[in-house]
Amino acid sequence: MALPLRTNFKHFFRFIHGFNPTKRSLCAGNEERKGSSRVFSGIQPTGVPHLGNFLGALENWVSLQEQHSSVLYSIVDLHSITQPQDPTLLRENILDMAASLLACGIDPEKVILFQQSQVSEHAELSWILGCLTSMPRLRHLPQWKMKSKVKQEGSVGLYTYPVLQAADILLYKSTHVPVGEDQVQHLELAQDLARIFNHHYGDVFPEPCALLSSTRKVKSLRDPTNKMSKSDPQKMATITITDSPDDIALKIRRAVTDFTSDVSFDPERRPGVSNLVTIHAATAGISVDEALRGAAGLDTGAYKTLVTEAVVQRLQPIREQIHRLRAEPAHLEQVLSRGNSRAKELASPVIAEVRHRVGFT
Template sequence: MTDFHPRVFSGVQPTGNLHLGNYLGAIKNFVALQDSHDCIYCVVDLHAITVWQDPQELKQNIYEVTAAFLAAGVDATKHVVFNQSRVSAHAELGWILNCVSRIGWLNRMTQFKEKAGKNRENASVGLYVYPNLMAADILAYRATHVPVGDDQKQHLELARDIAQKFNHDYLGENAPPFFPLPEPVITGAATRVMSLRDGSRKMSKSEPSEMSRITLTDDADEIAKKIKKAKTDPDPLPGDKEGLQGRPEASNLVGIFAALSDRDVDAVLTEYGGKQFSEFKPALADLAVEVLAPIGAEMSRLLDAPEHLEAFLADGAARADAIASPVLSKVKEMVGFST
């Protein structure tokens, strides 16, 4: 078995209005992982255009995600931060992996069915093959670990299937693999953050009510107001995790508290079990302001100097390309392309 250099890859789409779910489900974990791994963090703008984006808004959204990475604590000097479209290996390897992946595999992807909905025939081909491009993102760097939310686990399983099939097709069963089979990294108490207005729905920028989500650029007053007005039920908090079953809003707020305070849910309930939301929500609001307001302030500062963000992205792209280009060259040689 080939020993692969431990490397983390993950990305965030630049679709605007980054919110608490993006932070707790992804960016916070990116910061934690950089202490123990070599990390490559990507603004996945090729993925963003699987649905139409206004070009000027897309450019601004790329900067917003970059600013969020940096403001949250990602060190772009020790690790790699860049936007996907600057490194051609993603698109080139994506096409090769389109030819390795199988239609039956893609037909099982539940996220395409959810996003395309009843309009499936009018969805872009890019949205359909999105998981193959995600596999290329990861495998271009021969990444071994990928922090993912629950909604991306199926796509990572597909990336493993594609890697395994490529290894088998081009190297045979007994040869050392060229691509690793990347492992998921799922961490934190709130890997799936739900709406503050409806605990059964994922927090989303597309929900009409601004009160349903905390955006990373909200100021302290807005953060506190949204927490204090979040939907709850009339019962006191339970003393253990089992007591949260059937209480989606309570479960969501406790999970957010646990994630923001780097504790587990049971530890939070040990402290707040038996107490009413009238006591819990102000404590959660104070915690959210303490953690998130400085990130929002730093994002605003960075976004006021886009030339600095542009420099970070250009440097990151050059470093990413230096890793991905030799991998792509080897893949082309293995496939039989004249290079």
């Protein structure tokens, strides 16, 4: 039941502060049926993805475009400016990311691939949802706690980043969102905001559920207790999908292992060697057990050569395709422009409905 529109703000913010219905973050039953779902996900334009991005998210994205009838993937450049950006480099990074997604197998005929900032409805819905979100609710989310601690302070944009994430999802009435375990809390905010908006203004948004990927996480080659990251100051820690075979070989050769020469999988006691096994299995398309059988009789030094071969073989065609696509920026701009138009066609009627429900029209 909707709250009366004359409800005063003091009462209303008590309402959303205490609004704590049972959360449903994961998909249940057969809700993933192809004909009744819409998938949304986004990726920041931070340049070319690294191996962890590829194995942890992008391979899953390619699979999802075959499993669902309506899929939107966004290059979320509005999110990227919560950190300082050089405008020229940002433009290049957007095209780099578009080329990378296409090279990894994203098909713009099967999905809507678009640039977030070119669909202004994202920002408008974010403002409306922000007015339904309490500050304590945002303060406890991991994005703010992690990044503000590093900088000792944070921008308003960084603080409200999860609200924009929620707007990205709800704007298309998305039903499913592929996320890692570290993003589930942000998806729960989107679920909460869908319920709050619907309670106050009437049913508009479905509550999106998480599609948790079973893909194993790739760790830093230099510190296997942490995830592989593009922002890692150690250049040898991260493999990008455009690294040359020589670069890949050097980085894997210098990967941290331990003083035991045999190859085994024990992430707690042997994180470095286990990370190499994970990378080998994922890039070769085999199980961990199969990777271990392939490593039988090898010491860690020889095993690194085997891992290098698997990574190079998996990434080489992607690297070559990215270089071909980046040589045709007009084609990439055309792909994004077409995706922007298709995304806007979906977003416009939703934001029109939201405006009417809120009372703007």
